[in-house]
Amino acid sequence: MVFFTIECEIKMPDDSYNLPSKFVRPLINMALRFTFPLLNFRRVPRRWDPIGKINSYKVKKNQVIFECQNGFLEIVFINPRIIRIRASPEPLLIHNSWATIEPKSKILLQVSEKGEFYFVKRKKKSSKEPLQVAIRQSDCTITVIRDNEEILHHEVESIAWSRRGSWVRCQKLSPTQEQFVGFGEKTGPLVKNGEQMIFWNSDPTTYGKDDEPLYQSEPIQIAIRKDGTAHGIFYDNPHYSVIKISEGKQGTTDYYSERGPLCYYIFAGPTIKEVIRQITELNGRLPLPPRWVLGYHQCRWSYSPEERVREIAEEFRTRNIPCDSIHLDIDYMDGYRCFTWSPERFPHPQQLLEELKDKGFKTTVIIDPGLKVDHKWPLYRECIEGDHYCKLPNGKPFVAPVWPGKCVFPDFTHPSVRKWWGEKFQELLDVGVEAFWLDMGEPSIFSARRTAPDFVRHNMNGWEGDHRDAHNVYGQGMAIAAREQLNELRKKQRTFIFVRSCYAGIQRYAASWTGDNRSNWIGLQQSIPMIINMGLTGQPFVAADLGGFEDDCTPELLARWYQLGVFYPFCRNHSAAGTANQEPWVFDREIEAIARKYIELRYQLLPYIYYHLWKSSQTGLPIMRPLFMEAPNESNAYDSKWLDTEFFFGKSLLIAPILENIPEGVEVSSREVYLPKGVWFDYWTKEKITGGKTITVEAPLDHLPLFVKAGTVLPMAPVVQHVEKTKKHPLILELFPSKKIRGKVYLDDGYTKDFKDEKYQLLSISGEQKEDSMSLTINSKGKLEDLPTTSNKLLFRIPQEKIPEKVIVNGKSITKRTSKKKNYWQLDQTNKLIEIHCPKPNFPLDITLDFK
Numbered sequence: 001m002v003f004f005t006i007e008c009e010i011k012m013p014d015d016s017y018n019l020p021s022k023f024v025r026p027l028i029n030m031a032l033r034f035t036f037p038l039l040n041f042r043r044v045p046r047r048w049d050p051i052g053k054i055n056s057y058k059v060k061k062n063q064v065i066f067e068c069q070n071g072f073l074e075i076v077f078i079n080p081r082i083i084r085i086r087a088s089p090e091p092l093l094i095h096n097s098w099a100t101i102e103p104k105s106k107i108l109l110q111v112s113e114k115g116e117f118y119f120v121k122r123k124k125k126s127s128k129e130p131l132q133v134a135i136r137q138s139d140c141t142i143t144v145i146r147d148n149e150e151i152l153h154h155e156v157e158s159i160a161w162s163r164r165g166s167w168v169r170c171q172k173l174s175p176t177q178e179q180f181v182g183f184g185e186k187t188g189p190l191v192k193n194g195e196q197m198i199f200w201n202s203d204p205t206t207y208g209k210d211d212e213p214l215y216q217s218e219p220i221q222i223a224i225r226k227d228g229t230a231h232g233i234f235y236d237n238p239h240y241s242v243i244k245i246s247e248g249k250q251g252t253t254d255y256y257s258e259r260g261p262l263c264y265y266i267f268a269g270p271t272i273k274e275v276i277r278q279i280t281e282l283n284g285r286l287p288l289p290p291r292w293v294l295g296y297h298q299c300r301w302s303y304s305p306e307e308r309v310r311e312i313a314e315e316f317r318t319r320n321i322p323c324d325s326i327h328l329d330i331d332y333m334d335g336y337r338c339f340t341w342s343p344e345r346f347p348h349p350q351q352l353l354e355e356l357k358d359k360g361f362k363t364t365v366i367i368d369p370g371l372k373v374d375h376k377w378p379l380y381r382e383c384i385e386g387d388h389y390c391k392l393p394n395g396k397p398f399v400a401p402v403w404p405g406k407c408v409f410p411d412f413t414h415p416s417v418r419k420w421w422g423e424k425f426q427e428l429l430d431v432g433v434e435a436f437w438l439d440m441g442e443p444s445i446f447s448a449r450r451t452a453p454d455f456v457r458h459n460m461n462g463w464e465g466d467h468r469d470a471h472n473v474y475g476q477g478m479a480i481a482a483r484e485q486l487n488e489l490r491k492k493q494r495t496f497i498f499v500r501s502c503y504a505g506i507q508r509y510a511a512s513w514t515g516d517n518r519s520n521w522i523g524l525q526q527s528i529p530m531i532i533n534m535g536l537t538g539q540p541f542v543a544a545d546l547g548g549f550e551d552d553c554t555p556e557l558l559a560r561w562y563q564l565g566v567f568y569p570f571c572r573n574h575s576a577a578g579t580a581n582q583e584p585w586v587f588d589r590e591i592e593a594i595a596r597k598y599i600e601l602r603y604q605l606l607p608y609i610y611y612h613l614w615k616s617s618q619t620g621l622p623i624m625r626p627l628f629m630e631a632p633n634e635s636n637a638y639d640s641k642w643l644d645t646e647f648f649f650g651k652s653l654l655i656a657p658i659l660e661n662i663p664e665g666v667e668v669s670s671r672e673v674y675l676p677k678g679v680w681f682d683y684w685t686k687e688k689i690t691g692g693k694t695i696t697v698e699a700p701l702d703h704l705p706l707f708v709k710a711g712t713v714l715p716m717a718p719v720v721q722h723v724e725k726t727k728k729h730p731l732i733l734e735l736f737p738s739k740k741i742r743g744k745v746y747l748d749d750g751y752t753k754d755f756k757d758e759k760y761q762l763l764s765i766s767g768e769q770k771e772d773s774m775s776l777t778i779n780s781k782g783k784l785e786d787l788p789t790t791s792n793k794l795l796f797r798i799p800q801e802k803i804p805e806k807v808i809v810n811g812k813s814i815t816k817r818t819s820k821k822k823n824y825w826q827l828d829q830t831n832k833l834i835e836i837h838c839p840k841p842n843f844p845l846d847i848t849l850d851f852k
């Protein structure tokens with residue numbers, strides 16, 4: 001009851017909060033650094049009772065249940081490469097997951113006895129079993145075997161329950177040297193060997209190096225072996241959990257969760273890409289966002305009043321800096337009441353949004369979970385009358401302070417509350433809002449503990465529970481509510497939603513961002529491993545606040561942050577109230593030019609990014625990729641020196657940003673870059689470089705080291721001020737030749753859900769370069785004939801070493817520039833390119849360049 005007294009002691013203002021001043025905030029943050037861990041701390045128990053020896057087992061079609069001395073163990077094969085293991089002191093009930101879209105398993109199982117082990121395998125006979133489970137009779141320890149021979153996972157101690165309380169434990173050994181990655185949103189390096197991590201959604205108000213836990217819980221571990229093989233484990237339990245990875249020759253992973261049952265999935269891989277496909281097969285994949293979302297987003301806490309929003313929009317357009325969305329933070333609301341507009345600051349929201357729309361901006365608004373206690377406000381009354389709130393044990397509403405002052409909290413773990421709340425989005429859609437930003441779902445509360453007390457009651461989809469059960473999925477419920485109802489409210493168009501707090505599997509409801517980072521070099525650097533690890537656990541579309549949230553950004557930092565940030569899957573500049581402005585133009589012309597150059601680069605790469613995002617929606621593979629994903633056989637690809645500082649963007653680009661300020665006494669920044677094996681092109685100079693080695697690259701303030709793999713067809717767009725404008729332009733295919741040339745483009749209308757009826761175009765380009773010729777074939781798939789979101793023209797750009805004698809398109813030799821309506825080719829002498837123009841291309845399209 002300690003927490004109870006603390007919550008009650010808090011003075012709760014009726015009026016909304018004011019932002020604490022710049023001087024008080026660091027003090028609050030410092031105080032929270034102590035109170036937060038103290039009040040959220042849970043001690044991992046010391047005394048445990050193991051599950052004990054196996055007494056008997058039962059095979060029930062697709063399920064094997066072992067009855068042990070102290071509990072039950074269940075094994076199910078979700079498919080031949082994904083198994084689920086559950087254990088509990090009591091007989092196991094249905095598995096209620098907040099993450100998985102678990103298909104009903106149809107895999108029949110069998111158990112065979114060999115020596116002191118039981119082997120669980122598929123009933124269907126095959127000489128090589130992707131996965132099988134061996135369980136020792138005497139203590140029920142589990143070993144998981146891949147392809148009949150390789151031990152993936154081996155328990156050092158058997159599964160156990162705490163003697164007091166309700167904790168569960170699982171301790172496993174990694175038989176081979178492995179590197180552990182994944183774990184979702186965590187600070188620190190990409191590889192987590194030797195670390196202990198807590199899974200308890202938390203709002204630290206701002207975070208720096210090694211601060212944890214943060215807003216999200218994704219207890220998914222991927223183990224990578226140096227031969228490039230990988231497998232994964234997902235501990236599907238949203239309770240307070242701890243994963244501890246001990247170092248040593250043989251790494252061990254200890255997992256503890258405050259409440260059972262123990263439930264985990266093993267993904268067999270055997271490659272990292274396979275593991276991600278398997279994880280997202282189980283937990284779902286990102287619904288394809290509208291294409292404009294890939295543009296640049298500008299935000300700050302807060303653009304207010306209306307006039308300020310207009311001003312910002314105007315700055316972008318007059319300065320010719322591309323931008324697709326302006327985000328409105330909490331001050332657009334009336335006293336922080338959700339779904340309302342401030343009559344003073346935003347008296348004519350519809351008109352404002354209309355004007356923005358005319359200029360090519362989509363409006364995104366923030367939504368918080370807490371509803372202001374205000375008896376005159378209909379939404380509050382509905383919440384109370386409809387019994388939609390989180391409750392105290394006595395059934396009364398749980399009330400706690402957040403921005404609006406005293407608030408009640410919708411119980412997003414209740415299906416009908418999700419429906420009720422989700423339908424409210426109609427009010428914002430009516431005003432013209434296009435996308436939604438869901439904040440504070442930890443839930444974040446202005447108390448010393450920073451979140452709800454354990455005794456608060458939640459519906460838990462009918463299973464009833466307390467806040468220990470609900471805490472890590474409260475934000476997930478908020479996202480589910482928004483996604484499910486917005487799918488209904490917008491039957492035709494896609495909707496973009498992103499959240500701060502969530503649990504594994506969030507990607508099928510919403511994208512996310514990494515919360516309140518800081519405007520410093522650590523904030524810049526650590527966004528790389530963070531976003532990559534989130535991608536590895538299934539979330540491919542993530543942003544970090546570009547320029548940093550807390551503290552003031554400096555010109556040099558902002559320039560470098562643009563160079564990295566335009567390669568975040570989701571690209572948004574955002575900063576906290578009370579900090580210095582950090583829009584592209586606030587410093588000087590040099591910094592503005594750098595911001596523009598890199599935002600423009602992102603817009604040029606849009607077709608490339610869109611293809612990869614579509615790919616994520618199909619396979620789960622993220623666009624921001626660790627080196628070992630594309631270069632699994634190179635030891636440098638596992639070295640944190642490179643892993644934490646450079647990355648693949650899609651299959652073909654390598655980004656090596658500058659992550660430090662220019663050292664004193666040095667004139668020009670430079671960095672070492674490890675270029676994986678193969679041939680590369682410097683993106684800027686088109687100079688060829690052989691990889692498999694480290695190079696030093698000079699990087700003056702406006703330069704980002706950026707490389708393209710030879711053999712790539714880079715689909716590109718011209719620079720436009722917002723995504724919809726690309727419609728007037730051709731699709732550009734830029735070639736980076738090699739013996740073999742490959743590329744893909746995915747195009748659809750970019751806005752509706754029609755692509756689900758195959759109304760898209762998927763182009764596959766393959767080609768060959770020979771001594772004195774080059775050939776390209778472009779095939780198309782999908783029900784659309786034209787190239788949507790373009791002017792239905794193809795433009796090939798081929799670096800020119802020799803000038804072709806003949807260019808042949810579909811068997812017809814074409815001439816140098818003649819008419820705009822026919823295929824023709826020309827030389828771009830300044831850029832040293834051969835350009836081939838194909839208006840209204842017919843697929844398959846064959847092109848041959850003869851250099852004889």
Ligand code: MIG
Nearest residue numbers: 301329330439500515516576
């Ligand atoms: O208590 O809405 O992470 O992006 O600007 C702070 C104000 C609440 C936290 C979010 C941040 C947002 C801020 N919010």
